[in-house]
Amino acid sequence: MVNIRSLDPSASPLDYYGYELRRLREEAGLKQDQLGSILFCTGSLVGQIETAKKVPTRPFSERLDAALMTDGHFSRLVGLVLKSQLPTWFQPYAEMEAKATYISTYQSQLVYGLLQTKEYAYALLSFDKPDTADEMVAARMERQRILEREHPPVLCVVLDEAVLYREIGGPDVMREQLAHLLTFRDHPWIHVQVLPFSAGQHAGLLGSFNLLRFEDDPDILYTESYDSGHMTANSQVIRERAVGYARLQAAALSREDSAALIARVMEERYGHQPGPEVA
Structure with a gap:
């Protein structure tokens, strides 16, 4: 009917x-x-x-x-x-992200949402809310369209090395995700670096954060907890985090060395393993 x-x-x-x-x-x-x-x-x-x-x-x-x-x-x-399918508390950030001309992010646990594959995002979002995972993944993929604009934002990403080893969705999903990161190694507007374990103590130990810059508006710092996000344009906070981000970039591997590490982890940890030999 x-x-x-x-x-x-x-x-x-x-x-x-x-x-x-x-x-x-x-x-x-x-x-x-x-x-x-x-x-x-x-x-x-x-x-x-x-x-x-x-x-x-x-x-x-x-x-x-x-x-x-x-x-x-x-x-x-x-x-x-x-x-509209994004969590209500996240929507204000997504709107600002879409307007930004320069995005700097440090991620201690996961690949940044704008660089996630569909399968990686689904594995993350379906863990707690399987009933709405499809809609939330579609919304995340829609966010990524800002990278396809005629004038996309400059995106600088520093990933903790732990992100490469945290297996989200299984080996195949991780292999595809790391391969996706490698597609940006020569991208003119997207810069991916890995902060190695050997860096020791560093300016990102308090957690992930994003810095957004705009043509005509004040810079914004964004952080989030389990179920909420916080944005601030406080100039002193922005200054401190901007210096912290510069230190993270300096401590991270170069773009080329980061790509080499991602490729090595992809092959050694998530490469296709031979099956057991049949007698």
Whole structure:
């Protein structure tokens, strides 16, 4: 049976997307299963998205624009929908991250979100909240689109060596993630360094942090705890963390040596191991 639950388009970006999908589908004289056939999906999926029970993906939205000839309407709208799936406490940071012209981050535990593979992100996000993992992964992948802009931010990343050894999602997922990091070794705007264990005590021992710089706004420092994030533009705090970050970069391996270490860990720890010999 077709679900005819009505939506309030002002309730959320997801509700507005579903409302628009139903409105434009009906204007086109298509039933849900007919549109699903055109989009290479089920009519049930179309119905779930129309009733805000399912979050649309970017590929779905692009196919929808082509099918209904909506001139990119849903491709633009899906960005808002996916951003709304981020945790409420994280959304203000994501908005500032998207506006930044220069991002500096030190990560002590995990690969920075903008450089995570889909599988790595899924392994992380499905651990505590498996029911919403797909939507949260899609939102994280949407965040990464800022790196594909015509004028992307400069991104400097210092990863603690522990990040390379913390097995997230299994050997195959880690191998793919480290291989992904290696694709940035010659990138003009993305700079990845590894802080080796041999560095000993260092300026990042209190935990991960991000520094954001903007064209016309004050710099921002971002840190987070288990379920909350904190941003500050306090000039003294920014100054101290900026100096700390410079020290981290100085203590880290060079870009070239970092890539060599990542490649070595990828092969030695996560390389394909031969199976047992059969007698």
